[in-house]
Amino acid sequence: MNGRHDIEIRPLTSGDEVTAGFRVFLRAMVGLPLREVDAMEVTERGRYLGALDGSEVVGGADSYRSWLAVPGSARLAHAAVTHVGVLPTHRRRGILSRLIARQLEDIAARGEVVASLRASEAVIYERFGYGVATSARSARVDLRRAELRPEVPPGGRVRLLDEAVTTEALAGIYDRASWTGAIGRPAGWWRLQEIGRAADAVRHYVVVHSTDGVDDGYAVYHPLDTGGWFTSRQKTVSVTDFVALTGSARAGLWRHLLSLDLVDVIAIESLALDDPLPLAVVDRRSVELGPERDETWLRLVDVETALRERARGDEEPVVLRVSDALLEANNGTFEVSRKTVARTDAAPHLTVDVATLAAVYLGGTRWRHLAAAGRAAVHDPDAVRRADILFGTTTSPFSGTVF
Template identity: 65%
Template sequence: MSVEIRPLSEPGEVRAALATFFRSMVGLPNLEFDAVSITEPGRYVGAVADGAVIGGADSYTSWLAVPGGAQVPHAAVTHVGVLPTHRRQGIVSQLIAAQFEDFARRGEVVATLRASEAVIYERFGYGVATSARSVRIDLRRSGLRDAVPDVGEIRLADAEATTETLNAIATRVESSGTIGLPAGWWELNRIRRAAEPVSNYVAVHSTDGVDDGYVIYRPDDPDHWFTSRERSITVTDFVAVDDQARAGLWRHLLSLDLTDAVTIESVALDDPITLAVTDRRAVHLGAEHDETWLRLIDVEAALAARSYAEEDPVVVEVRDELIPVNSAVFEIGPKTVRRVTASPDVGVDVATLAASYLGGTRWSRLAAVGRVDVQDSDAIRRLDVLFGTDRLPHSGVSF
């Protein structure tokens, strides 16, 4: 069988590719929409055999916020799948290689995805750069402490919550791990919410007349809302520009009438909600799970884009079998990142570097399990300082 890997330009091919993705994933809900409306022209790479699309890998033009607040050019990878009749034939490897070439041509420094399986993407140089968990708060036992900031205002925005309104807020978030949300993402989420049998409520926080946060939530069991022993809501979107906006959104959620419990689907591992309530035992933290799988497309540009803490530089050798230009030795310090010919203090593959890049995984933890080749033991301490961040990175969205 001859398989052609190429960009899909015809609307019919794009629709066929997305249908292939849904078929390959098995358990996704059946939604009624036109694939062309949620994809970006020229970014869907397909595998075509005998005139039929048998697999594909899609992406969106985006940005990724890195330590220091810079927003680097970023490809948000999604819709990767191959028909079950064509698995184990190297098609996914060809699709991802074609994506890497495309991203490099576009000048995209990094790529991220959300993995359906945890063992697929490390061999392609992706590493787990952010993790997340859910949090559930029993409102019958606890509320916010009086000391939690109460600045700004909340308005109910169910009717006015347009993509433009919410995206204007999301674009202002500079915390590490945040991504720019493309038009296709917004459209697909609008379609998903329209298909849900329950209402979705939107609340927007503003400070001095400027919107700086929003939440979207829904009741969990509206059919039995008034007879249920525990009336709970689920927050699907929680976006805050700063701590004051975050506190204002908490205050809104934790003071809702006729509500016994609030679940927020995704928070950072170091989210301070347990410190903000009067009874921390009323907060149930869900299990940690991988969130952002990060691939460095241009290692030198990615390393240069983020900031570093004050510490002596470290010489790091990076190995990248799939993008050979990334295989080099870099001196990484608080003032500069540059290619050098010096002997390395440590060596890593590109997936391990990706895991440490946003500050989500400490170098000492990676070294402890043998994922770093250490020539200078003090280099690991210095790398922990250089790559350290005040807060753990977090994205909070899936795509």
């Protein structure tokens, strides 16, 4: 058996190599369908790293060029990390560690400030500097009990969209997203959605909302368990993508979904933790919320730039010492105030590793909770209070994009 040093880590260059890398990912995930996909259509040239045992691709780590919306609505250059996997025949040989370390070096060299991923297992990525920065939950709405409150705005116009123009229209709406945690959806992501809808045995419905003639939201949904649809007492529609750029769009899309005929349950795959839907119905128990689950695993690739570009609250400065085992440039001490972020030689008020800083970066975790859990070393007790204000946000961060 070859040792770990016989495995070559390099970008996958040819179409055959990229296809092999994509198939490794599908096999490594076990439960994903092995669909016939042209991997060159859904990846970006030069970004797919492979682990090769001789000429065989046995592992891979890919990413998309994207953006991440941070507090204050700035968009940071972002790598959306995906298609990570190693064949079962080559596990426990350090291949994943080498792939991720090399990928982070490449992302940093591209000038991308942050990276994020969706983790198949919760114990893998923290050692690579990733922290849980956003969470989400599902919801089930019982349409036999759900009724919007009379105070809910009427919303605008909702229209069904033809499949032929779906991607262009939806991408044009989504690209204006500015909520904290939203990420840019690249062309490869949209192409995968098209492939998934085309391969599905049931029809997917797309509705677009417009306010005063401007498209400002949409929802994508499809029926579940259609074999017994007309005899079922739990006819369920699954909402796989819900995007509302305005309050009017949110209300209008709610009204559409809650008024569907021949439907008993609306199952929404992903909502922000503070989504207002339960407050919008007369019978709050008609909305059953699922458990909180981790969503965005965030990696700060350039700590100083990331700290500088997000908005900060009005409070006295806090001095943070940050450690990063993989990216040496991030190691240092930073004075963070409302107006500025700068490296400093001053004694730190708080000390954290880069994964812990990522967890608090978007406002989804509080410094006081990190301190209580022993994940932040506290050298100045009042610094915890100040840091909570500096890093505070008014809404829960949320992505809403799986990749």
